[in-house]
Amino acid sequence: MSALFAILLYLATLVFIVGLLYRIGGYARTPAPLKIPTTPAPTTSTGVVLRITREVLFFESLFKANLWTWGLGWLFHASLALVLLRHLRYFTEPVWGWVAFIQPFGIYAGITMLLGVAGLWARRLLVERIRYISTPSDHLMLVLFIVIAVSGLTMKFVSHTDVVGVKNFMLGMMYFDIQPLPEHPGLYVHLFLVAVLLLIFPVSKLLHAPGVFFSPSRNQADNPREKRHTSGWGKKLESES
Amino acid sequence: MADVTAPAYRVIPIIPALKPGAMEGVKSFVANDKIQEAIGFPGQLVDDWHDKVIAKMGELLGKYRSLKVYMDACVHCGACSDKCHYFIGTQDPKNMPVARQDLMRSVYRRYFTLPGKLFPKLVGARDLTREVLDEWYSYFYQCSECRRCSVFCPYGIDTAEVTMAAREILDSVGYGQKYSNEIIGKVHKIGNNLGLPGPALADTLEGLEEDVKEATGIDVRFPMDVKGAEVLLITPSADFFAEPHIDSLIGYAKVFHATGTSWTLSSMSSEAGNFGMFIGNYEQLRKIALRIRQAALELGVKRIVVGECGHAWRVAYSFWNTLNGVGEGADPNDQFAQMLQKQLDHRYKQPMHICEFTWDMIGQGALSFDKGANDKHIITFHDSCNVARGSSMGGYPGGQFDIPRNIIKAVANNFVEMSPSTTHERTFCCGGGGGLLTDDLLDLRVKGALPRMEVLQQVVDEHGVNFMACICAICKAQFTKVMPIYGFDRRMVGGVHQLVSNAIILGDK
Numbered sequence A: 001m002s003a004l005f006a007i008l009l010y011l012a013t014l015v016f017i018v019g020l021l022y023r024i025g026g027y028a029r030t031p032a033p034l035k036i037p038t039t040p041a042p043t044t045s046t047g048v049v050l051r052i053t054r055e056v057l058f059f060e061s062l063f064k065a066n067l068w069t070w071g072l073g074w075l076f077h078a079s080l081a082l083v084l085l086r087h088l089r090y091f092t093e094p095v096w097g098w099v100a101f102i103q104p105f106g107i108y109a110g111i112t113m114l115l116g117v118a119g120l121w122a123r124r125l126l127v128e129r130i131r132y133i134s135t136p137s138d139h140l141m142l143v144l145f146i147v148i149a150v151s152g153l154t155m156k157f158v159s160h161t162d163v164v165g166v167k168n169f170m171l172g173m174m175y176f177d178i179q180p181l182p183e184h185p186g187l188y189v190h191l192f193l194v195a196v197l198l199l200i201f202p203v204s205k206l207l208h209a210p211g212v213f214f215s216p217s218r219n220q221a222d223n224p225r226e227k228r229h230t231s232g233w234g235k236k237l238e239s240e241s
Numbered sequence B: 001m002a003d004v005t006a007p008a009y010r011v012i013p014i015i016p017a018l019k020p021g022a023m024e025g026v027k028s029f030v031a032n033d034k035i036q037e038a039i040g041f042p043g044q045l046v047d048d049w050h051d052k053v054i055a056k057m058g059e060l061l062g063k064y065r066s067l068k069v070y071m072d073a074c075v076h077c078g079a080c081s082d083k084c085h086y087f088i089g090t091q092d093p094k095n096m097p098v099a100r101q102d103l104m105r106s107v108y109r110r111y112f113t114l115p116g117k118l119f120p121k122l123v124g125a126r127d128l129t130r131e132v133l134d135e136w137y138s139y140f141y142q143c144s145e146c147r148r149c150s151v152f153c154p155y156g157i158d159t160a161e162v163t164m165a166a167r168e169i170l171d172s173v174g175y176g177q178k179y180s181n182e183i184i185g186k187v188h189k190i191g192n193n194l195g196l197p198g199p200a201l202a203d204t205l206e207g208l209e210e211d212v213k214e215a216t217g218i219d220v221r222f223p224m225d226v227k228g229a230e231v232l233l234i235t236p237s238a239d240f241f242a243e244p245h246i247d248s249l250i251g252y253a254k255v256f257h258a259t260g261t262s263w264t265l266s267s268m269s270s271e272a273g274n275f276g277m278f279i280g281n282y283e284q285l286r287k288i289a290l291r292i293r294q295a296a297l298e299l300g301v302k303r304i305v306v307g308e309c310g311h312a313w314r315v316a317y318s319f320w321n322t323l324n325g326v327g328e329g330a331d332p333n334d335q336f337a338q339m340l341q342k343q344l345d346h347r348y349k350q351p352m353h354i355c356e357f358t359w360d361m362i363g364q365g366a367l368s369f370d371k372g373a374n375d376k377h378i379i380t381f382h383d384s385c386n387v388a389r390g391s392s393m394g395g396y397p398g399g400q401f402d403i404p405r406n407i408i409k410a411v412a413n414n415f416v417e418m419s420p421s422t423t424h425e426r427t428f429c430c431g432g433g434g435g436l437l438t439d440d441l442l443d444l445r446v447k448g449a450l451p452r453m454e455v456l457q458q459v460v461d462e463h464g465v466n467f468m469a470c471i472c473a474i475c476k477a478q479f480t481k482v483m484p485i486y487g488f489d490r491r492m493v494g495g496v497h498q499l500v501s502n503a504i505i506l507g508d509k
């Protein structure tokens, strides 16, 4: 079982990293021939950095759009971030001070993350418009997060697993020295689904995470008159005339 | 089209229930082969359209980062779903921005992503069939490319970009729209969207000089093709004869007169509008923009000022510098661009909006007004979508909102805002933008105007508003057409420079 999970996790990590780099490379290589920031937009690159930071940290645009989606979505993502940071303790020895510090918050984050996802799913199921635009994969994605969170919380609150064993396994993975993985059905489910998550990341809507940085309507400075914008194929046309 | 009626105002403006298929049958007239071929597209739907569509889509995905990122990034969060005026007015779920994108995204997923190739049903991917293609045509010509959805999307996904790509793909397989493509043909052949030839234009301008002389006793000039003028005015051709557009043209002329600015129009390039943007075709967009550079070089002007037109200002402000070099910095290899750079006066913004020009002059004290002349009006201002969300003024974010309002307040005493959820960056499209200002889409246009009409009604009831100013030729044309259907007087709509024209004091300069 340990070997099986080791292989699965290696494979998933590989697909995740290579896939994501490939997609990001694709975004970066594709030119943006025209200036299309959604205005009013910042006129300087510092302003653009701030705009994207606000989008990433606070979901500024979503806040303008819909408070419910914003609240639930933000709760979900902030909790997710905390949970992931808390998980660093399985990958570091000694555990970094600030990771140790956030451990207690991380536990609540698991619960709030679950609440957030559940709320988002309820919205997807109950609001007619959102139900209309949802594909089966949209629902399954939320189910995936729910099961990951529930299996994690089960290990925390219901049926403990040997976290020291988990840590040994993960550290072993990092040094290509496979250690035994504690036997625990909750852990198996948890890790299997995490692998699934990593595998689908580069081919699913989870690409919104890199996408937000590459969206021309958000990442361009509004200075077309002051600074001539050219790129790729658009520039080539130039010398032809 | 006498049977077109206005939808009822919503009692409380809540999000409407879905009416699937409500606008399925709406299909803007398709361009015939003459129109198509005149601008280099296949005349009829080509036999191998299926493969061509997929190939073209692949090409565009490689050419536009916007399209590529937008196809992948949408999480179906629904934040945009209730933001489109066409959805609000028609209740057709396919007019929700995300659903409109999904018409293309479903095909993208099927042909360009692994999950869509393996499990199409799971991820909402579908084969490209003739039905799908017809659906594209129908619904991508029910989007005015107003970008309201993009304001609210957490990733800024701009449905307008998707619509432009879809129209470009459709054109490339011979499935074009009559209205837009015919107009593009006219620009190339005659010089403007309305097909008004040079001599007719000269007549019109002469007539205007007489009219203004009669009304004011002052010789305000409407010069055309004057070499060596300081300013070249590029304005939508509707300004030359349509009501109420023409009153704004008179306004510009009076501002130039009162400030002693020498200016000229160009008969060769008598059009600010650029429908190349509407159909998402870069070559057309560029070709039409290059006409302006040509006119500027021929006339030797120092400044280029753009009249009241929304999408034209977006093209001028955001794209001209890239396309034709009106702005700062030019390609060292491009001889004409270099010539233009030397010729333009870089102390001024190039291009400049007529509102920026007027507001600057007001700031310098070069203009004086009799505000009382506008006292018969209680005025509100409709932000035009392309100005609000696709451009700016004054060199700072939000200048596009302040400057027109500042002008109105400088020339009139009674100004009232409409509901803030429908102005500034949140403004609603008039319902006729993006190549939809055609009578074969009148039903859609009337329904799309609903959210604006609702809030206009509010200020009419509460403040007695009787004039809605705007700075867009399409808004003006659309509103004069649909407002009577909502029970408003068509003369309630007019340009900002119409108000300027009313109040400006013309000394004997």
Ligand code: HEM
Pocket: A055, A056, A057, A059, A062, A069, A072, A073, A074, A076, A077, A120, A121, A138, A141, A142, A145, A206, A208, A209, A210, A212, B075, B076, B077, B154
């Ligand atoms: C740059 C970082 C990220 C930003 C700015 C971001 C932003 C957003 C926003 C604004 C939404 C829409 C609102 C919502 O439904 O919550 C969303 C949805 C979602 N995000 Fe993220 N996200 C980021 C990273 C991630 C990551 C790393 C994951 C998972 C590993 C993730 C998973 C999801 C999921 C599953 C949804 C869909 C929720 C639903 O179906 O309603 N996000 N994200």
Ligand code: HEM
Pocket: A083, A086, A087, A090, A106, A107, A109, A110, A111, A113, A148, A149, A150, A151, A152, A153, A155, A156, A157, A160, A161, A163, A166, A170, A190, A191, A194
């Ligand atoms: C290889 C990576 C991972 C390992 C080894 C792992 C392991 C664990 C373990 C052992 C627990 C139980 C904690 C305890 O008993 O104190 C846990 C909890 C949890 N896990 Fe993971 N996990 C991984 C990845 C993830 C990912 C990617 C997510 C989210 C998408 C996630 C979400 C959670 C949640 C929400 C909890 C419960 C709250 C908490 O204890 O923080 N895990 N995980």
Ligand code: SF4
Pocket: B083, B084, B085, B086, B095, B096, B097, B100, B142, B143, B144, B145, B146, B147, B148, B149, B150, B158, B159, B160, B163, B429
């Ligand atoms: S761009 Fe405007 S018309 Fe098109 S989908 Fe978005 S909101 Fe609707």
Ligand code: SF4
Pocket: B073, B074, B075, B076, B077, B078, B079, B080, B081, B097, B098, B152, B153, B154, B155, B156, B157
């Ligand atoms: S707001 Fe953006 S991410 Fe959300 S459904 Fe609309 S297009 Fe997709």
